[in-house]
Amino acid sequence: MPQEQQPAWTRLPLAQRFASALIDLDGVVYHGTTPVAGAVDALTSARSAGLRTLFLTNNASRTPHEVAALVTELGLPTTERDVVTSAHAAAALAARRIPGARALMVGGVAMKTALWEHGLTPVHKADDDPDLVVQGFAPDVDWRQLAxxxxxxxxxxxxxVTNS
Structure with a gap:
């Protein structure tokens, strides 16, 4: 449809069309600890125009606090309330399915923290009588945890499980 036939609101910048944006981090805002070219400037402008940003990551190896610190270091002031990690999403799902569950944890410190924060008890062995298994990536996941x-x-x- 030609631009002149589009409704006027569709021609507004996204920051004026929407109140909030869910933004993936890995490969969108940064690569490792390096910002993606233009991302910080674009998000700073969008925030200045009133857009609320919520950052999402499928990396279960960092806590929301750690992710917020990284995003802040890149030049986008961010708090842990502005970050959702796959570890927290998995823990929230587990807590909804079985409140207070004993969760056999496959992951690192960030996963353990997420489980505790959602009222779940992390356990480490199949013989610990877990109610469910919650798994997320961490560099220290080993064959014993997977077994x-x-x-x-x-x-x-x-x-x-949060991701392959």
């Missing part, structure tokens, strides 16, 4: 998860899942324990 324990496999034993529990093989027994029919529900499995929540």
């Amino acid at each position: 324990e998860a496999a034993y529990a899942v093989g027994r029919g324990v529900p499995w929540i």
Whole structure:
């Protein structure tokens, strides 16, 4: 449709069309600890125009506090309330499915923190009688953690995993 036939609101900048934006981090705002070219400037402008930003990441190895600190270092002041990690999403789902569950944890400190913050008790072995398995990436995930998860899942324990 030609631009002159589009409704007037569709020609406004996104920051004026929407109140909030959900923004992926990895590869969109940064690569590792390096900002994506133009991302900080564009998001700063959008925020100045009134757009609220909520940052999302499927990286379960960092806490929201750590992610917020990284985004802030890049030049976008951010608090942990402005960040949702896959570890927190998985823990929230687990807590909704089985409140107060014993969760066999596959992951690192960020996953353990997310489980505690959602009222779940992290356990580390299939023989600890877990109610479910919650798995997320962390550099220190090893074959022992994966084996324990496999034993529990093989027994029919529900499995929540954040990413491959």
